[in-house]
Amino acid sequence: MSANAVPMSQWPSDHRYTIPVAGDQDMVTVTIDDKVVQVPRGQLLIAAAQEHGTYIPRFCWHERMKPVGMCRMCLVEVEGMRGLQISCATPVVDGMVVRTESAPVKAAQDGVLEMLLINHPLDCPVCDRGGECPLQDQTLAFGPGESRYVEEKRHFAKPIPISDLVMLDRERCIQCGRCTRFAAEIAGDALIDFGGRGGHTEVITYPDEPFSSYFSGNTVQICPVGALTAKPYRFRARPWDLDSVETSCQACAVGCRGALDSTSNRLVRLLGVDSEPVNHGWLCDKGRYGYEWVHSEARVRAPGLRRGMELEVTSWPQALDAAAAALRRVRDEHGPGAIGVLGGARGTNEDAYAWARFAKGVLRTDNVDAQLADGLPADVVLGMPRATIADLDRARAIVLLGPDLKEELPVLALRVRRAAVDLGVPLIDVAARDHGLTSSAAHVIRHAPGVVQEAVDQVASIIDGITGDGPVVVVLGRPSVAEPAAATIHAASQLAKSHGARFLSALRRGNVHGALDLGLAPGFLPGRVSLDAGRDHLSATWGGTPDATGFDATGILRAAANGTIKALVLVGCDLLTDFPDRALAREALSAVERVVCVGAFPDDSAERADVFLPTGVWGEQAGTTTNLEGRVSVLRRKITPEGRTMEGWRIAAELAARLGSDWDLETVEEVQDEIAQAAPAFAGVDAALLRRARDGVVLPLADHLDEVTFVPATPGAGVSWEPLRPAADEVGNGEVAAPPAPAVALHTWSMEAPAPAAAPRDSYALRVIAARTLYGNDRVTSESPSLARLATSDARLLVSARDRDRIGVEDGTVVRVTSPRASVELPIHVDRSTPEGFAFLATNRDGAGASDLIDLDAPVTDVRVETLS
Amino acid sequence: MTFTDTERRRAEELVARYPHSKSALLPLLHMAQDRDGYVTTDAMEDIADLLGLTPALVLGTCSFYTMFKREPIGKLVVSVCTNVSCLVNGGPALVEALRTKYADDHDVHVEEVECIAACDQAPVMQVNYEFHGPVTSESATDLIEQYKSGALKARTISGSPT
Amino acid sequence: MAAQETRVVTKFLRERTDDSWTFDAARTHNKAYSALEKAMGMEPAALIDEVTKSGLRGRGGAGFGTGQKWSFLPKDVFPRYLAVNADEGEPATFKDHMLIEKDPHQIVEGSIITSYAIQAHHAFIYLRGEFALGADRLQAAVDDAYANGFLGKNILGSGYDLDLIVHRGAGCYIAGDETGLLSSLEGERAMPRIKPPFPAVQGLYAAPTIVNNVETMSTVPHIVREGGEWYAGMGVNKSTGTRIFSVSGNVERPGNYEIELGVTFRELIDDLAGGVSGGKKLGFFIPGGASSPWLRAEHLDEPLDMDRAAELGTMLGSGAIMVFDETIDPVLVAWRIAKFFAHESCGKCTPCREGSGWLEKVLYRMANGLGRPDDLDLLMGFGNTISPGVTWPPGMTTICQLGPSTMSPTLSLNKYWGEEIRARLAKDADRRTTLQVASA
């Protein structure tokens, strides 16, 4: 082995084509079809031409992937070079003179199209791509009229499923390699490849190993023909019947930009939109196909009021009156502190603000929490030094200190992978077990749950050895809900102090960051200010604020269980599945006197509801959402809600009115304008600004003004398989007034976080790691038929092969798993990622499992495993 | 069949010869084919595992090369060249004759191949990659029979010495 | 006087036909590794100079100056690699096959010297998978070289280390293209890569890599031993030295002949290879492997000179001369070559992937009396997409040379037999009723 071989991670790409890196100021002059333009040195000709309004036809090139030069469609003439050159792999140099429309170029394009079509089935009328197919379009624009090919075409069995979501039609395939390159280069899970050779080349999967990538839908989107089609969309619509808006995905907190299509008031498709700072055009499959749940039969579409055992359909006035009356009675009899408000991390920012105002300004309770004991303290999230997603690209090092990003924040995992693999940023993986990014990491540090001190010391010394002036970016979250966040936060505080680390929050729920920013956390008010600091300011708008700091979710449920809290308002959350300690949730729900549920589904907690107030959901509601970097972006309404649901913020306003507080808010823009006024961190981020900011606005605006592109987000722009940037003169004038400074100093984290006490190890026990997987029993998955198929709903205990052997059972055997809290029966399975001495439990599973075993008070959860006799 | 411990050690040795492990893919596929007579799915999975690749990538590479067989083809692979120099020296007739003769013999797999770089001996045949030429259909049959009977010692299906 | 062979690279293997491949024979009777001993006393740069001075041009096909290629390595970029191209796949070429089986030590010695000259510590011989005996002998040679201190750590006490790995391919012509070879050596589908970057800048594992042919490597020890000037003193014009030509097809004595460049085709075919077999007349011949355009009797007195070949609109390519007598149908030969390319196209570039199959189908019906009147024009028409202009040197729309090479036979048919073939196609069309051409 030669020690100095170039590590594979630093090879330029699969085909090792290095593109010279362009310095920002290093511009060269190029003449494209007689037009003289300035472009960055080393930029690929095809991209440079496109940015200056010259579209060179192409099939294989994709601007987010390295060039491979397969299709030969992008040929151009370059003066001084013999023959034609492929513009997708030719970097510009100063003085280059290029022709993209000369006779030889046209002839070559005609010829390549003719070749592509000789074996193509031309079944456009029954192809999903028909109408928006680059091959079709380019044949029309550049191609020959008739084929000279009279032979038998190549035949393959027509479309074959290569996964539960994707169908492959090899006859339509033009072998551009976009899908295979995406899988290998971008997703890093090459479950598809080319097989065979020459004219027999075909896209293959391995026998019995489907293309079960979390990112498979991207390949369908970037396929330039109809070779890959998505089962959820097949034959659902014709492109010319579709109508589309640009919005953000809320399936997780990455907030990928997408274009949402509907036909006949039904959502039918979400396509990724290329947003440079966020998602580069990619989506995960859960986000892409999760729109199906909007149309689920199970949704509650009318308000309900409890009569005996049943929730009976009622009118909105009656339901609102009943809810208001119940809350007023509890408040009047037991004080504001007797009410707890949980949830709100899945709605819009406007909803979150309205619920915060309702709870804190009207009810005056601070027992409010959008997180359900599965996140990080608001003190940390709201006050830590923040990084943006784009900071990953230029970081000195990236430290993973959180959950498996591939399972919880999939598209963020792609971005981290890109930074590590393509951009050479050292990735330091600190975790208890292997996960989706381990193979991309430069340094892998393993530690036992709850014990991170040694790991942090190692991280610190690794970082010391890395030179570079970018920030150290720590992706911070909860690696496991079977232990409190204390150890992780302690580690984070040390890295913040020692290396000035900046943090990217890895909290998962769609709008959890918006909810926290807007005050749905104990001790905080909207706009990242603490209750104490913001009291005067908010009271001025609201007329009052809570007197005392309240409890977090665990505290609220404990208080409910012991009778201090008498009423719960549950906003879009299901305690029995979302809360890590199911027994406590159950106890609390049965002890309280009144439960008001606001949501979309009749979940388990709703069985305790006295009133059910149904909300509109994503796709039906306009507003904004905030992603994990604090980017506020616009959500658009695409369809008219079926039934009688109401936007969340309007429900809060209606309840407030019934409790004597008239907010005078009629439209979502008015709510946005009020947020911009009332919530300090949102200073300047009003409705008008949000409409114009193409990629949203990162809070606080003052720190990020230069990152905002002020172009109105054009509906559907950039969704096609080849994002066309608006030409320079279409870009709105970039002028924007300096944003107003926040009215109140924003909260900062003190970075004081004590080390947790070490938990003694029982050598006969397995220490539990409990976390979510992408597909489980969550509503988005279970109510979207296409995704539901992918979920494993049964809980299983994953252990190392050695532990399984030590226990002496076969894979799949049901064993008894006992924690100090409870004893449950689960099948056991061997798992390579889990080291000896540990056990992994997915939390989003039906039936008995992690949330029965976990004790929120204990520093760790250890279990004993016994065979059943 | 999956790797035995000895095979795994031999495989790891192969991997260790290269600055990057993936380079061992072709040698490992040959090794698997030497053992099983063709490249089995188990072998591809083993190799994928050893090299940290997906099985799809192993299959993708394996299926690019004509010497790798992905289903059983018998004990002897008879390669007859029909490229130009053999074309004008009776290659096509030879391959036809052998194909007919061994149509029902599951031990003998006759295939037409591209130029195998022995044109001075046209028409040329290889039996498990051992060269013979020039041959007639009679002398070719005779040779194949000798390999079948063991009178001539055959290499493996991948051409390795036995 | 009849032309003679000038044996440099093939001298020893012709002398000791029973054991030329063994270490003992090579060492005692051929001074094997003595050039290496000399090279180790020289500066790497001096070695590159010597090879440049010799005028040696690559024997793999492209005929690029060997010393010049070595000098393209970017300064101070390490590691570097040597990949010896022993994938000999160009139809009718069988010289490397002979060198590998008969004189592996010469290749190993040349490879070690070259590695030292370019300061590589890892070298690979990418051996055509079908060369089973060659694999045994080459591996044995490498093992002997290790055992005798010519490979491994601290070679001959010089402090220079080298590992040499014999790597077997698995049946695929495109792995012979230098970038296809590198893809294959990396464990991938042997797809050629976009150039630039050239392998010398970014090759194996993204590091600077020199790819050289087996015969090129076999020549290096002689140049080191006898000097670049000595080598440059042989040959003609810019085609210095000797070259092995593989002569096959319809000739009396098919075989490999090493001649001084500048000898004529007639001398090679008639004097050395015994002329067209069976006393027939020459139809046409292919001078440089299946990729090269064809020549006819009127070219027999042309010298074997790489640059002269280019003037004639063809190339000496891999050094394979295929001779066809007057009875052979050129269309049949063209079809068989098209079939070869269709089988071996890697499938990366659209024009080659789709066009090679289309060519084969049309030539098949033409060769089988089922042609259509416009078929030759059709070929020349869509051939423009594969190789604009359908001329030589070829215009390219593809990544590698395989694409345009597919047009060489058609180009030749059109050039020499255009009228004849069109007349024949007209007759075919009369005979043809319905047409169902299965792909062969």
Ligand SMILES: Cc1cc2nc3c(=O)[nH]c(=O)nc-3n(C[C@H](O)[C@H](O)[C@H](O)COP(=O)(O)O)c2cc1C
């Ligand atoms: C399609 C194709 C096939 C080739 N096959 C071979 C081959 O089998 N052997 C070889 O030495 N060179 C072959 N070459 C040439 C190589 O690309 C390369 O030029 C050569 O190995 C360089 O060595 P040299 O400079 O010593 O000639 C081929 C080229 C092409 C385009």
Ligand code: SF4
């Ligand atoms: S020209 Fe043919 S063989 Fe060469 S890279 Fe392109 S498709 Fe492959």
Ligand code: FES
């Ligand atoms: S070759 Fe350039 S886009 Fe395909």
